[in-house]
Amino acid sequence: MFSLLDRRGGLHTLITQPGDTLAAALLRNAIPPTSVVVLQDGVAGSEADQIVPDGHVIDPAINYTARLIEGYDIVGMLKLYESRDSSATYVRRRLGLSPNGHLRMERTPLDLAAAAEHVESVVRDTIAEGSLLGKGDRVVLGLSGGVDSGSLLMLLAAYRDAFGIDLTIDAATFQDFDSKWSETFDFARRLAERHGVEHRVLEPGYAEEVFHLNRPIAQILMHLMETDDAHFAMYVDHHSTRRVLEVYADERGARKIALGLHTTDLLAGLLNSYTSGFDIGTIPMRSVGPYSYILPLAFTPKRELHLYYAHRTGHFPKQTVPNQWEFNPGDRNFFYYLADHLQWHWPGIETWMFTAHAHNAPKRTERYRACENCGGSVVQQPILTDEWSGVCDVCALLDKHGWVDR
């Protein structure tokens, strides 16, 4: 038997499963293991001798008591998460905080169509409140053919059509790795066509030219995975894709670039930024050199994006096998994992975090330098004191491995 002893002396029976460790049983009951010290009965000696570690496997014949050491009302907290509503496809939760400090979990049951309509309205509000798009705008959209950018295309097209505004969307697929004839590419092309959006596939040669490379970027990424710099591969991939989109935007006379980053992406980035000291741009719009990056999906969690996509296309996105570098580095995975936990415990936290972040972000516009190789804008990071070498860290890395043509 495993019980929780609260600070008022109340004893609560915890649900356990055979083979559970103490930590697993506490988590099963939504109790953070760090909030208790667990003692077991039947041990000779003082109370201190009865302490058992988190990894101890529960013996059904022994009584265990988790003593709450934190001062908060854990039983009250747990009530926030109690729900057995399965009346709809999706129950949207928001943690409501009132000015007097009162907490309430708001739950809105939605069928698939209503969930999709909700996503569209959140994106409309994000665009309007963040002044992301205006009349006569031309925006370049990085379209990989996956669920995020595919949904963003549909949502931007829906926005354009709903308001009949003069908005030109230029979708561009950067063919960095996948075959030009892959299913994903084909889907990107058809999606753009169906929504009246011009679509262009940017051949790998595009990146070779922008970065002055002596071999294809796909080859470089594969090579990189075999070096000690493997953990930079994903960063190189993202940086080169963004820079290629910028150069394409120049070609099209556009200054705005729309990215399909959603709530989880951005929360993970913020957690990284807060813990490392690296400055990241504001949300849902950030300027990087002469470009404005707009993030219309900032307030749309990944799961809602999937529901939207499923409703609009009638199928779930194909689960693609991640590239070798997508599970690297480990800390990136960890930040995503934390970001999902955060959203579960505090649904709606993004509104608070992104707003506070935008508020505290220093004026960044004067703190850019242009990379002498790729032309990309580099933010001067306050925590880095190294001399400016003239090139961005990606170009420096590419050069170090001998992949940049002089």
Ligand SMILES: [Zn+2]
């Ligand atoms: Zn560069």
